[in-house]
Structures are given as C-alpha cells and as structure tokens.
Amino acid sequence: MSDRVAITGMGVVSALGTNVAENLRALLEERSGIGPITILPTRHRGAIPVAEVALDDEALGALAAPRSLRSWTRTALLGLCAVKEALAQAGIDPAAERTAFLSATTAGGIDKTEPVYDRFYLPEIPEEVAQYLGTHDPGDHAQRIAAELGFRDLVTTLSTACSSSANALMLGDRLLRHGLADVAVVGGTDALCKFTVNGFNSLLILDHEPCRPFDRDRAGLNLGEAAAYLVLETEAHARARGAEVLAVVRGHANTNEAFHATASSPDGTGAYEAMRQALAMAGLAPQDISYVNVHGTGTLNNDASEGIALARLFGGAVPPFSSTKSFTGHTLGAAGAVEAVYSVLAIRHGVHFANLRWRTPLEEAALVPVTRTERGVPVRHVLSSSFGFGGNNTSLVLSAPASMP
Amino acid sequence: MKRPVYIREASAIGPQPVFDTDRLERVAAYAGHPLKAVVPELRRYVDPVRGRRMEKVARIGLASALNALDRAGGAAPEAIIVGTGLGCMESTERFFVPLLHNNEDVPNPTAFIQSTHNNVAGQIALATRCTGYNFTYLHRGISFTSALLDGWVQVGLEGRGTVLVGGAESITPDYYLVQRRSGIWKQHDVPNLEVLRATDGGALCGEGAAFFVLGDTPGPGSAVRVVDVDISFRGGPGSLRDRVLAFLDRNGLAAGDIDLLMVGRNGDGPQDAAYKPVEEALPHAGHAAFKHLCGEYFTANAFGLWLLWSGMRTGHLPPEALLRERPAGPLRRGLLVDHFQRTDHSLVLLEVPAA
Numbered sequence: 135m136s137d138r139v140a141i142t143g144m145g146v147v148s149a150l151g152t153n154v155a156e157n158l159r160a161l162l163e164e165r166s167g168i169g170p171i172t173i174l175p176t177r178h179r180g181a182i183p184v185a186e187v188a189l190d191d192e193a194l195g196a197l198a199a200p201r202s203l204r205s206w207t208r209t210a211l212l213g214l215c216a217v218k219e220a221l222a223q224a225g226i227d228p229a230a231e232r233t234a235f236l237s238a239t240t241a242g243g244i245d246k247t248e249p250v251y252d253r254f255y256l257p258e259i260p261e262e263v264a265q266y267l268g269t270h271d272p273g274d275h276a277q278r279i280a281a282e283l284g285f286r287d288l289v290t291t292l293s294t295a296c297s298s299s300a301n302a303l304m305l306g307d308r309l310l311r312h313g314l315a316d317v318a319v320v321g322g323t324d325a326l327c328k329f330t331v332n333g334f335n336s337l338l339i340l341d342h343e344p345c346r347p348f349d350r351d352r353a354g355l356n357l358g359e360a361a362a363y364l365v366l367e368t369e370a371h372a373r374a375r376g377a378e379v380l381a382v383v384r385g386h387a388n389t390n391e392a393f394h395a396t397a398s399s400p401d402g403t404g405a406y407e408a409m410r411q412a413l414a415m416a417g418l419a420p421q422d423i424s425y426v427n428v429h430g431t432g433t434l435n436n437d438a439s440e441g442i443a444l445a446r447l448f449g450g451a452v453p454p455f456s457s458t459k460s461f462t463g464h465t466l467g468a469a470g471a472v473e474a475v476y477s478v479l480a481i482r483h484g485v486h487f488a489n490l491r492w493r494t495p496l497e498e499a500a501l502v503p504v505t506r507t508e509r510g511v512p513v514r515h516v517l518s519s520s521f522g523f524g525g526n527n528t529s530l531v532l533s534a535p536a537s538m539p
Numbered sequence: 540m541k542r543p544v545y546i547r548e549a550s551a552i553g554p555q556p557v558f559d560t561d562r563l564e565r566v567a568a569y570a571g572h573p574l575k576a577v578v579p580e581l582r583r584y585v586d587p588v589r590g591r592r593m594e595k596v597a598r599i600g601l602a603s604a605l606n607a608l609d610r611a612g613g614a615a616p617e618a619i620i621v622g623t624g625l626g627c628m629e630s631t632e633r634f635f636v637p638l639l640h641n642n643e644d645v646p647n648p649t650a651f652i653q654s655t656h657n658n659v660a661g662q663i664a665l666a667t668r669c670t671g672y673n674f675t676y677l678h679r680g681i682s683f684t685s686a687l688l689d690g691w692v693q694v695g696l697e698g699r700g701t702v703l704v705g706g707a708e709s710i711t712p713d714y715y716l717v718q719r720r721s722g723i724w725k726q727h728d729v730p731n732l733e734v735l736r737a738t739d740g741g742a743l744c745g746e747g748a749a750f751f752v753l754g755d756t757p758g759p760g761s762a763v764r765v766v767d768v769d770i771s772f773r774g775g776p777g778s779l780r781d782r783v784l785a786f787l788d789r790n791g792l793a794a795g796d797i798d799l800l801m802v803g804r805n806g807d808g809p810q811d812a813a814y815k816p817v818e819e820a821l822p823h824a825g826h827a828a829f830k831h832l833c834g835e836y837f838t839a840n841a842f843g844l845w846l847l848w849s850g851m852r853t854g855h856l857p858p859e860a861l862l863r864e865r866p867a868g869p870l871r872r873g874l875l876v877d878h879f880q881r882t883d884h885s886l887v888l889l890e891v892p893a894a
Contacts, residue, residue, distance in 0.1 A: 177643045229776070240656065242677075244635075251639055254717050267721040270714075271625055271837075272656060273678035277882060280772050289772040290685040291678040293626070293656035301674060305689070312696045329631075332638050333651035390619075390673035392664040404670070523652075524661040526673055 139307045140372045140379040140535065143224025143365030144475045145216035145321075148462045149185035149358055152197060153219055158479050161487050164507055166461050168344045168356050174326050175249070182340055184326055185358030185463030187212065200282050205265045207243040210275035212361035212468075213323035217279055220319060224365035224377060229284035231316040235276060236306050237291050237363075238298030238322030240467040242272035245327040275323060288315060293467065295522030296429070297388070298322050299362065300470025300530055304386040306366045316371060321363030321471035330466065331357060345432035347457035348441065348503050350494040355431040358463025362471035364478075369535075379535040381478045384515065385416030391525025398435060398525050402443030405429075408527035409447050409517060416531040418515055423453045423531075425486050427473045427518040428503075430457025431464050436521060441499035454511075456489035456504040470520035470528065477516040477532045484511050544695040544765045546751050546889075547758030548611035551845040552576055552599045553747025553833045554731075559606055561760070562849050566832060566859040571728030573715055573744035574834035578602075584666075593653075593662070594629035596748075600659040600707030603748040605666060608703065611752040612759060616703035618672035619663050620689050622682030624837020626656035626675075628711050659707055667703075680879020681770050682706060683749075683841040684887065688768040690753045695765075698755075705750030706838030715744055723835075723880065725806070732859055734806030734831050742805035745834015749841035751848075762891055763851050766790055766872075769886040779884065780816040783876060786886045797824045798870045801847040803840060803877030804862075805830035810881055817876050818862075824874075825865025827856055840877040840885055847873045851891055 146153070149167025150160035160167065167185040171178065174186065187194065191211070195203045198214040206214075217235075226233065247270045250263040259267070268274065273291045280289040288309070294301050299322025306318030324330075334340050334357060341354035372379050389411065391404035398404060413420065429440055444452050458476050459465075465472055476487065489503035514534045521527045551557045554574035555567050567577075576599055581590055584605040590598055600621065608614050630653035638645050645651075655661070657675035664673050672693070676685035683706030690704035710718070718724055725734075725741035734743050752758065753765065767790050775782045787793060800821050802814045818826055827850070833842040850856040851873050875887040 235772075244631075248635075248639065251635070254720065255713075259720065264720075267717055268723075270717070271677065271679065273624065273682070276678060277772070286772050286776050288685075288688075288770045289678070290676055290681060290770065292674060292685075293677050294660075294673065294675055295655055295657060305674075308692060308697070312692060314692070328638060328643060329635055332643050332645050333634065333648065333654075336645050336648035336651055388672050388674070390661070390664045390670055392661075392668050392670050407670070522657075523655055524657065526657060526661070 137369050139310045139366050139383045140369045141364050141381045141478055142367055142372050142377045142379060143220040144478060145219025146362040146472055146475045147187055147212050147215045148360035148472055149187060150461055152215060161461060162507055164488050166344060166490055168463055176328050176331055178331055182342060183344055183356050185356060186326060187359050205269055206278065207246040207269050207275065208325035209239055209241060209243055209245055209323050210278045212325055213275050214279050214282060216361040216363045217283065217319060220363040220365050226317055226365055229286060232287045233285055234288040234309055234315040234318040235280050235285045236302040236318060236320045237276040238293060238302045238467045239272050239275055239324055240293055240295060240298060241324050241327050241330050243269035243274045244329050245325040248328050294526045295524055296466055296469055297520040297522040297526045297528040298467040298470065300520035300528040301388060303364065303474055303530060304388060304528060307383045307386060310366055310368055318366045319363055320366055322467040323361035324359060324465055324467040326357060326359040339433045341432060344491060345460060346491045347430035347432040347460050347489055348437050348496060349492050350496055352432045352437060355433050356463040358465040360462060360465035360468040360472050362468055362475045364471065364474060381481050381532050382535055384533045385412040385531035387411030387415060388528045393525050398439045398521060400439055402439035404525050404527040405440050405443035405521050406446050408529040409443060409519060412529035412531050420448045421451060423515050423517045424513040425480050425516050426453055426455035427477050427516060428455050428457050429519045429521040430459055437496060438498040441496045441501050444501060445499040452501055454486045454504045456487050458487050460490035473518050474530060474532060477518045480516055481513045481534045484513055485509050486511055542695050542755050544691050545754050545757045546761055546763045546765060546848055547754040548607050548761060549751045549845050549848055550603045550607035550610060551749035551842055552579065552603045553842055554745055555832050562853045562855050563857050566857045569731045572834060573710055574731060576746045594627055596627060596707050596709035597659050597662055599748040601662050601666060604663045604703060604705055604750040607750040607752050614701050614752055616667060616669050616701050617699050618693055618702045619660050619669055620674045620686040620704045621660040622676045622686040622706040622838050623659060623708055624677060624679050624682045625708060626677055627654045627658050628714050630654035632711055632713060679837050680883030681885055683838040684768060684770055684885035688770060691765050691768050694753050694755055700755055702753045703750060704753060705748065706841030707748035708836040708838045709746045710744060731831050735804050735828060737806045738808035740807050740809055742807045742835035745836050745839060747833050747842050749845040761852050763848050764890045764892060766888040766890045771884045773882055774884045779813055780820050783817050783886060784820060790888060794821050795823050797821050797872050797874045799827060799850060799865060799873040800824045801827050801829060801843055801873060801875045803830055803843060804828045805835040813878060813881060826863035827860045828862055829860060832860065843875050843877055844887055847875050847889055851889055
C-alpha cells in the first residue's frame with residue numbers, strides 16, 4: 135500500500151446539465167431535472183416522468199464531437215462528454231502514462247440496438263443499421279471512448295446493476311494503491327432506453343410523479359440518464375505534477391447480500407455492512423461523517439432497508455443526508471459516479487444538497503433528510519452509497535484533502 | 540506485501556469433455572460452428588426446477604463455479620468475480636424482442652430480472668451464501684482476464700484467502716447471426732481441428748465456462764501459481780511482442796524461461812498473424828493453442844487458462860492442442876498470450892514453484 139488516492143478531475147452530464155458547473159448550479163438552486171419524456175421514443179411518454187439529458191442525439195453528438203459519429207450510441211456519447219471534461223480538468227493525456235479506463239454501464243449500447251434490431255436480419259443491411267451491428271454489448275462504449283481519446287493500457291467495463299460506477303471508483307482506487315496504474319479514469323454512463331424503462335415499469339417500481347426518496351408516501355423511482363467520470367491518481371503523483379487535489383478517497387466496501395435476485399434484505403444488513411466496512415477502511419467513526427449522499431431511490435424496499443441501516447450505523451445521530459436522485463432520477467450505471475462527483479462538490483463548496491419533495495418520515499426509521507440546500511457548512515467526510523438490484527452494495531468515503539481547512 | 544497466488548482448483552465446461560476433470564483426454568471434433576458447450580448433468584449443483592428457468596450461460600457458469608469449489612475441498616469463497624462479454628443475452632432477448640414487436644407490451648419482469656449482467660455472479664453468491672465482494676466484468680475479450688486480475692490483486696496484494704474467479708459465455712442463435720454479419724465469424728463451416736490452417740478472416744464461434752479457485756496456499760493437487768496478469772487496449776503503445784517481453788522482464792524472466800506458450804489463435808488468418816512475432820520470440824518453448832478446441836467467444840481465454848493450468852498440473856496436453864512440441868524437461872512456466880479482434884489483449888504467467 136502506498137499513499138492515498140486523490141481525485142483531480144471530474145466530468146458529468148445529467149438532466150441537470152452537460153458539465154460540472156451546470157450540475158452544481160441546479161443543485162444549489164434546487165432545480166430538479168425530472169420531467170416529462172421528450173426525447174426517448176416510447177409509448178410511456180406523458181405517463182412516466184424521467185430525468186433526460188436535454189439534448190437529442192444530434193445535439194449530443196455535436197457536443198461530444200468524436201472524430202466520426204459512425205457507430206456511436208447515446209450511452210457512449212454521454213460517456214465521451216464526461217470523460218473529456220474530467221481529463222481536461224485534471225490535465226491528463228491518457229496516452230502519456232499508464233492510464234486505466236474503468237467504466238460502468240447497465241444498458242450499454244442497447245439504446246441504438248432497439249430502433250434497428252429487426253433490420254439486423256434483412257438480407258441487405260442498410261449502412262445506417264449496419265453501423266450498430268457491434269455496439270450492443272456493454273464493452274462497446276468503453277472501447278469507443280478509449281480509442282477516441284488514446285487510452286492504451288487497462289480498459290475494462292464492469293456492471294453490477296445500480297452500484298456499477300461506485301465499483302469502478304473502488305477498483306481504480308485499489309489499482310492505484312497497488313501501483314498497477316499511474317492514473318485511473320473511473321465512472322459510468324447509461325442512456326435511457328425502452329429496455330430499462332419497460333423493465334423497471336414491469337417491476338412496478340416507477341413513480342408516476344417526481345420521486346420522493348425517504349418519504350413515507352414514496353411510490354417508486356424515476357429513471358434518469360447520465361454519465362460521470364473522475365480522474366484518480368495517488369497524492370504523490372498529483373503533487374509531483376502540480377495537480378490540484380479536489381478530494382481524496384478514504385474508504386470503500388462492496389458487499390453482496392445473497393438474499394434475493396432483486397430485492398434487498400428488509401433489515402438492511404447488506405447496506406449496513408457496506409457502510410460499516412467503508413468507514414472502517416477510512417479509519418473513521420460514524421460521527422466523523424459530515425454528510426451522507428444516500429442511495430435513496432424512492433422505492434418502498436430500498437429506502438426502508440437503507441433507513442434501517444442508517445439508524446443502526448449512526449444510532450440517534452444520523453448526519454445530514456439526502457438523495458440527489460430527487461434531482462437526477464436514478465441513473466443506474468452512472469449513479470455511483472454522479473453521486474461521487476456531487477459528494478466532492480459538497481466538500482469543495484461546503485453544501486448539503488436538498489432531498490427534494492420530502493414531507494413525512496419513513497415508518498421504518500424516523501429520519502429527516504436535508505430538505506433545503508444548505509450552504510456554508512463545513513463538509514470534511516462524505517459517505518456515498520449505491521445499492522444494487524440483487525443486493526450488490528457499495529459505499530464510498532470521500533474526504534477533503536489534508537490541505538483544506 | 541506480495542504473496543503468491545495459487546490456482547487451488549479449476550473447472551471448465553465447453554465443447555470439449557472437460558467437466559469435473561483436470562485433463563482433456565479425447566478431443567472432440569466438430570464439422571461446423573457455432574461449437575456448443577456440452578452441458579453436464581447439473582442435478583448435483585442446480586435444483587432442476589430452478590435450473591430449467593436459468594438460461595444456458597447461468598447454468599454452465601453456476602455449475603462450473605460450484606464444481607471448482609467442490610474440487611477445492613468445499614472451499615467457501617470470500618469474493619466472487621465473473622467475466623462475461625454478453626451476460627445474459629438469452630433473457631435480454633426474451634424481454635427485448637416482445638417489447639419491440641408488441642408496442643412495449645411486456646408480460647412480466649422475470650426475463651428483465653434475469654437479464655441483469657451480474658446475474659451469474661449473483662446466482663453463485665446465492666448458492667454459496669457468499670456475502671463478500673461480488674463483481675462482474677463485461678468487456679469483450681478481456682472480460683475474464685479482468686476478473687482474474689481483480690482476484691489476483693485480492694489474494695496477492697490484499698490478503699484475501701479464497702477468491703473465486705471465472706468466465707462464462709453462451710451465444711444465442713440471433714446474436715450469433717448479428718456477430719456473423721459484423722464479420723467476426725467465418726461465413727462457412729470449417730472443421731474445428733483444421734481451422735488453424737485457414738488464411739481467410741473470421742473465427743469459429745464457440746461458448747463455455749471456466750472457473751478458478753484462487754488462494755494463498757496450494758490446492759490439494761495443484762501448486763500452479765498465477766505470477767502476473769497484464770491487460771492492454773490494442774496491445775499497448777508498442778508491438779505485442781514488445782509487450783510480452785516487457786511483461787517477462789518485469790517478472791525477472793527472459794524468453795528462454797518460458798516452457799510453454801499458449802496462444803489465442805482462432806483461425807482468423809489476418810488476425811492470427813499477430814501471434815507470429817511472439818512465437819518467434821519464444822523459440823525454445825513448446826507452442827499450443829486452444830480456440831480451435833473451444834471456439835472463439837468473449838471469455839474463451841478462460842478455457843485457454845484452464846488448458847494451460849491442466850498441462851502444467853498434469854504434464855499432459857492433447858496432441859491436437861500442440862502447435863510445436865516442447866523439448867523434454869519439467870514444465871515450470873507457462874504463458875498465455877491472447878487477443879480478441881486485436882483490441883483486447885491479455886497476458887497471464889503461470890508457474891509451478893521448484894520443489
């Protein structure tokens with residue numbers, strides 16, 4: 135084990151905006167990105183609210199600006215935008231050093247397979263269809279982004295449902311600590327598609343109104359689309375090249391409930407263990423945590439078990455907490471990284487973000503989240519949780535750099 | 540502190556008869572492709588009712604994982620790490636196709652739930668009651684080696700005792716056609732045992748699963764160690780040959796130290812050419828191949844590692860696997876060199892410690 139891992143660059147595209155500054159502004163102004171479907175072609179338009187990135191594919195392509203737009207899925211374009219922003223802030227050229235690219239997704243390139251799928255089997259495939267023959271699988275987006283930006287070292291994709299990109303961050307931290315990479319670009323991307331909208335709709339866990347995480351009367355989640363990436367390097371590496379350290383990674387843990395294929399255990403054991411182990415790795419006590427960015431999807435099951443786990447871990451002194459999914463919706467494979475970026479913003483700008491639309495405490499745990507965005511509060515250590523489908527739970531502890539007062 | 544990482548046991552399922560054994564005795568020949576995994580009797584590991592509801596990749600993945608643990612003396616894994624390039628494609632299609640054809644009228648969420656990419660790792664965790672680290676990598680030709688690298692780090696550098704890693708892949712008829720149209724498969728049938736002589740493009744499609752129990756101590760019958768793992772995109776900045784030699788160098792080895800080279804030749808003539816400079820750089824080693832036996836698929840290199848492990852553990856490799864005989868002597872170091880479509884490159888170094 136060498137020294138700690140620093141975060142030196144961040145990029146994010148979500149319903150709150152196409153860069154970090156726009157996302158921060160929306161969070162500070164309590165402006166939610168959840169609204170009616172305007173881009174995804176689906177029969178659920180008008181019935182189910184989502185948090186779309188407010189750019190159609192053409193505008194997104196222009197913003198991401200790959201050398202050629204051939205074969206780029208929406209998932210890959212979202213990712214490219216966020217990776218570029220993160221690299222620019224960090225001042226990193228992926229080709230210059232051993233730069234790992236660790237990316238997460240759940241839907242992969244399915245957003246472009248859907249509209250053309252039947253035409254894959256035509257005797258003659260038109261070019262506008264043929265370009266997507268090899269873009270369906272999860273690895274496609276990472277490979278495309280890596281090729282575009284000149285990554286040459288370890289480039290890999292992971293997918294563990296809703297904890298995917300938190301796990302990418304965890305993996306990057308581990309590789310850097312062991313000296314297996316010089317820099318790691320970590321995060322995730324997921325575009326909205328019919329597959330996920332209908333999948334979650336068939337599970338009966340989509341709220342037909344904007345979601346109400348941690349509220350007694352919550353009725354499910356809203357899906358969102360986003361990409362978020364962070365540049366990680368050891369503190370020594372950052373110091374040596376004079377890079378500004380935005381925050382440091384102090385702890386992380388991944389646990390698996392082995393309880394059920396989709397549901398989390400009602401007593402929140404997996405969530406509790408992930409948070410407890412992440413704190414233990416960070417060498418912090420529960421009272422050291424200044425703010426918790428909870429998973430908080432707004433489903434009956436998640437918020438109940440997460441609430442019980444919070445109450446158990448923190449006793450009567452649960453720190454200020456909120457679910458920023460009340461702004462961004464649940465962005466699945468991107469969610470862990472989006473919330474890691476927001477956690478760093480909370481540290482940098484001294485903010486507790488609001489948990490929008492909250493009114494009444496849960497029946498399972500009488501917890502009151504942050505209801506209005508609070509500014510000018512010292513935030514040193516943030517606990518950020520991402521709990522997946524099937525009980526794959528990850529918690530991260532991100533902290534202010536030592537030099538920050 | 541770096542600790543040795545042993546393959547305590549392994550188990551594979553595929554087009555070759557390798558289930559629940561440590562050697563490939565009689566090689567199966569196929570006239571065409573895709574090559575299909577021979578699914579063994581799974582009653583031992585998978586409840587028949589549940590098994591019927593699982594798609595093939597989950598069944599072969601689960602059975603191979605549980606068999607590997609069984610063979611390792613009923614080991615309980617502290618972490619489960621799976622690689623699969625496509626994940627649960629059969630369930631994806633079962634949800635996806637009706638959705639597209641019936642104006643998004645979807646009957647029930649079962650197929651959606653089962654389509655989740657980390658389903659296989661989740662099933663293994665449920666079966667073993669493992670509540671530890673659970674990751675799934677889905678990155679084409681390095682899906683399995685990403686899992687292997689992660690497990691190697693866990694045991695070698697992070698002090699875990701027993702970690703299960705593996706790869707599983709099964710292709711659906713529809714997705715086989717899509718991939719064939721994208722140009723990665725041969726457009727015609729070629730007998731698998733002749734395919735390495737082909738000069739045209741495209742490989743034979745296959746499928747299979749292979750799992751490895753990694754640990755910090757040798758297994759009951761296996762002292763083979765994973766010394767190092769290297770993954771690169773497009774083979775890194777230099778040539779593949781340079782990458783291989785640098786990999787050996789960072790482990791204090793020279794080309795002459797490798798006794799057996801296992802390459803990922805798959806019968807795609809232009810793409811197989813990338814292995815030639817590597818083979819020429821290791822003239823003293825025996826040369827072997829595996830993708831003509833199992834077919835090409837995203838996690839085929841898990842079978843390649845199984846075959847290399849098998850050769851090093853038993854001293855036996857079927858003659859059909861050998862491209863070049865090895866001079867007599869102990870088989871101490873084996874090197875797996877594999878690429879998928881010249882983009883995803885993996886190097887794995889195995890060693891049997893001197894007695």
